[in-house]
Amino acid sequence: MWRRLNSLQGRLTLLLLMAGAAGALIYAGVTQWPLPQLLSWLRKDLSVSIRSPMQLGIYGGMLASVIVLLPLAFWLAGLAMAPVSRLLRALEGAVASYRDGDFSFSIAVHRRDELGELIRMHNALGQTLREQRQHLVQRELLLDTVVQNTPVALVLTDAIGRVAYANIASRHLFNEGRSLVGLDFSELLADSPEALRKAVESGEDALLSVEMDGSEETFHLSQRAFRLQGRPHRLQLFRRMTRELSRQEVATWKRVIRVISHELNNSLAPISSLAHSGAELARRGDTDRLPGVFATIGERARHLHGFIAGYASFAKLPSPQLVEVAWAPFLEGLALHCQYRLASDVPTRPGRFDAAQIEQVLINLIKNAHEAEGVDDEVTLSILEAGSEWRIEVADRGPGMSEAVLAQALLPFYSTKRSGTGLGLALAREITEAHGGRVLLANREGGGLQVSLRLPQVVPR
Structure with a gap:
């Protein structure tokens, strides 16, 4: 009960009751006692001609009451609105400070009613804004320091x-x-x-x-x-990018040298051993075994020649000669070099690319798919139109690739095979990008790998 009376509503209620009681007392004093008796005494004893409010009727009494009550009403209204006026002025100053970016403004709390609760909430808001601004300034300072340096x-x-x-x-x-x-x-x-x-x-x-x-x-x-x-x-x-590219170039050359050294050692070591063995056989007159020795030396030499030729072809890849290519004869020619299952309809709209280069890319990709332990029927080729580009997809059901291998599989000289050169996918990427396209690798649901060539589609005029 005391909490309700101490609230702003309770205080206003008491003031209104006081105003009502004061009005009733003033009306009674004007119309009943003591004002009528005072006016009667003035007329009789002092011979002053003053009319009694009751002689003016009820309206005269009310008018006289209003004249007396009006100053009292102004005083009570000022008393009731004084804390509200002070709070509004304080809030006006706080808003002006917030507008100017100053959040240090706070209001003293001396009340326990709704106005006091509002003041406490305002002070809490100011504290929150100060903390947030301080954190923001610190973050801006950190960001500016990072960006500047x-x-x-x-x-x-x-x-x-x-x-x-x-x-x-x-x-x-x-x-x-x-x-x-x-x-x-x-x-x-x-x-x-x-x-x-x-x-x-x-x-x-x-x-x-x-x-x-x-x-x-x-x-x-x-x-x-x-x-x-x-x-x-x-x-x-x-x-x-000069330093970074230089480091990457050095790292690439080191990788190339390691791959070439490994392959040269794998071929030169048996050639040297076989040459020594052939010399011993010739010295002892055992010529029957010499043809086999020479055949093995020739095989290793041919392998080494093919290895060097592969690197040379990658380094001297010519610019693609773009021509219109009908898909049906292109796929028939591709089927003469490798086995695959066509998993899409043959497009009727011709493509525009270098047929020899794209054919070589697909041969390598399909060969890789078969080497990934994919069953022949599971190595598929799809050719689809997707907006302004062709999507040529080679998919298998092998073991796929780990995330680490996927991230590096398109880099030159990177290979997970013991005898691999790391040029197959890198060559596919080089040729595709020379056509203005891109190569994407992704593991398939249910196992396997999908290699997707995205080539720009040029609509014939």
Whole structure:
């Protein structure tokens, strides 16, 4: 009960009861006692001509009561609204502080009613906003430190091409270490190498090499457009790839040397041993066994020649000669070199590619599928139209590949076979990308591997 009376509603109720009681008392005082008796005494003893409110009727009494009650009502209203007015002024100051980014404003609490609860909630909100802003400032500081010190040159431009943000690497790349903010980025690019300028103007991602400071630098350019605070912006990232590509090149050469050394040793060691054995047989006059020795030496030499020729063909792969190719005769010719089951209808629309190169790719893929312990009927070939590209899929029911092998299977010289050169899938990737397509590897549900060639589809005119 006391809690209800101590609430804002309870206090207003008491004030209204007081106002009602005061009004009744004032009306009784004006119409009954003591005002009528006072006016009667003034008329009789002082001969003052004053009319009694009762002589004016009930309306006169009410008017006199209102005149007396009005100041009292204003005083009670001020008393009731004083805490609300103080709270509203305090909240107005708090909102102004929040608008200016100052969340340190708090209001003293001296009440236990609804207004006090509102003040406590406001103070809790201010504390939460202060903590969130502090965390946000710390994250922004961390992010700015990372972005400023990254070796990737970052340039953010607005809708009219002026630099809105640039890190340290971009300042050194474009303006000799000076600030770029507010400058026209196109003017900065005017002094840059032409290849870099054209790559930025294209609006696309690119890998390019430019001449800088007397040496060749390789950059990877990444560009993205987005809206920041409702306004269009463009972000350009310039990553120096020279060192990374050099490390990759060295690693590739080391891998090539290991593969070639292994294969040369596998062939030269038996050739050397057989040559020594042949010399011994010839010295002892045992010529009957010499033809077998020479045949084995010739076989190993032919294998070594084929191995070297495979590497040479990969290094000297010619550009594809794109012509229209009808699928039916192309598949008939492919069936003469390898066995497969066609798992799709033969497309009626011709493709446009280098028939010899794509045929060689499919022969290698189908051969790999058979070597993966796939049953002949389970090695399938599908040719499908998917939007603006052809999907040529070779699938088997072998053991498939692990995630680690899938990630590296398309790299040159990578092989899981003891006698493999690691060129089959790499050659397929090289030829497909030269056609403007791509190669995808995926394990099949139920076991097996699916190799998918995605070639761009050109509609004949």
